[in-house]
Amino acid sequence: MLAATAVSQSAADPLSGLVLRDVPEPTPRPGWSRVRVVASSLNMHDLWTLRGVGHPPERLPIVLGCDASGYDDHGNEVIVHPVLGDPDAGHGDETLDPNRALLSERHDGSFAEYLVVPTRNLVPKPQWLSFDEAACLPVAWTTAYRMLFTQARIRAGDRVLVQGAGGGVASAAIRLAVAAGAVVYTTSRSEAKRVEALSWGVRAALPTGERLPERVDVVIETVGEATWSHSLKSLRPGGSVVIAGATSGANPPADLGRIFYLQQRVLGSTGGTRAELVSMLRMLDATGVRPVIDRTLPLAEIHKGFQLMIDGELTGKLVIHPSATRQ
Template sequence: MASSEAQTMLAVYAAKGDNDNPLAGLTVGQVPLPKVPEGWQRVKIEAATVNWHDIFTLKGVGMHKITFPIILGCEGVGTLEDGSRVVIYPVMISPGYIGDETKDEKRNVPSEIKDGTLAEYVAIPPANLLPLPKEIDSVSGSVLGIAWLTAYRMLFTKSGLRPGQTMLVQGSSGGVTTALIQLGVAAGMRVWATGRTAEKRKLSESLGVERMFESGETLPTQVDAVFDTSGTVTWKHSVASVKAGGTIVVCGGHGGFELPTDAFRLLVDQLSIHGVYAGTLDEFRDLISFVAAKKIKPCVGKVLPLSDGLEAFKSVHEGKTQGKVILTVGDVAV
């Protein structure tokens, strides 16, 4: 717990970066309370999510030069000093920037330049704080800023899909993939997905997937859009699985960032390929409204107290969870 006398708080932070052994720098311990820049607000965290972005930080890999030690965590839900509940929009932009936040060259999320959300308190610009509707609990709200916002932009902004069309999700248990499945089902798409294990495929079916396939399995028919979060290891199958005039949307490269593509097929079949990085503030507002209106309960694999940060990161790093891993502070309803 935070100590007002000592001015410290509990946090999960990266003490160093190690590409070969990322968990070597992971530390759970007391750190100073955050300094709040003029005009910013201090948020008392209730729930925050562990993302692969945090693993890359522990590897020493990021869009910006990382200064260690740094508190991890890109997203979360908490309360302000007046007691109002807020959800954090993670994409912070440079002063005076106007336009699509994801295209600001100086954009950053918590834990890249400033300390992140895996702590008892975090300092956030007020423009990045949105009210959390009463229909969304703190644990569910804590997953919306990274994986769910990315999935929302992939599906509703980039894919061009309409209700009734068929989409393939490459993967079935990760944060973005489960979000894509749940959003697609709620929007009236025919959702297909791949999964490496029977357990992962069963999870997808429980979320409403119409048809499940083993990873790399040839589909009975090509689909209108493919959503790829893995990169190299699934890319050939993604290209083969989309129909002429279809779309591939990619947001990650856990399986490698090299995407070898048959340019002849790309041209002749007029395929569209879109890359996605997070989403805009307006898209985040729309996502929150959609989740609340559709009464969607995001797939969560594990909820642990902040003090169990080491266990949480180990679960994510080893891929042993189905759905997001959440760390909570205090008594938070699950």
């Protein structure tokens, strides 16, 4: 079967290590299931792997891809929960298991016609959700859901700032927060992305770093160094910044004086649990909210997809179709 595989890593030229090649179809071991992948989607995690960030070179080669929707061997339509971990080891939360791994970190991922995962990681795909929409959810949307509702515990009427409107997690956070009745602000360097965000229901979409009309209760932060100071200045006393990424750099000035004097909270968040994915599906059913899909590409054009991500040309998610035959 054809698969997009990371064979080497380079911070300067990450796509030089991305190879399309034939690999054997995987065989599930006891307790695992095989999935025929109908749709997957790109995540920054895939790009970090190619850049050598957080992924040891001794784990190469490995098939990339963290998201998947498709059919199990019994013909059931499924979504793959991408966190492979033991809930018991994480006090009921597999994202807290010290030995957890995201799909494509220790096990081949979803940029292939087939993959295998623990059977526990399969979630039934609702009929009202397309395969393309379902493939957007496991990483970006579940990450955003956990940030908003598990970590920040937002409620209707809360003021929320989402930094970097165009990203997969950011676009998900905007859509989910608006659906929950929050007043949402967002920022972006791109005027086109700000205009797009207005159509999602934000109260205001501002250039990056511009002062907000009011201070917010919660900041959803995935950008890092470029927006960190603005995030803290935009936050009310006692408010929370929830961090799930740092695409512009992971070492911003701490500004500890502001944090302790205004009693601001800084909360880390990584991925989401299977239970959170299921809860989010119930929310999407109730609200009608669906993922923002920028475009779809066949697996053969995955290099183009990565380049669009590198260039910041995507708004929402880019979906990959690993098989030439789709149902």
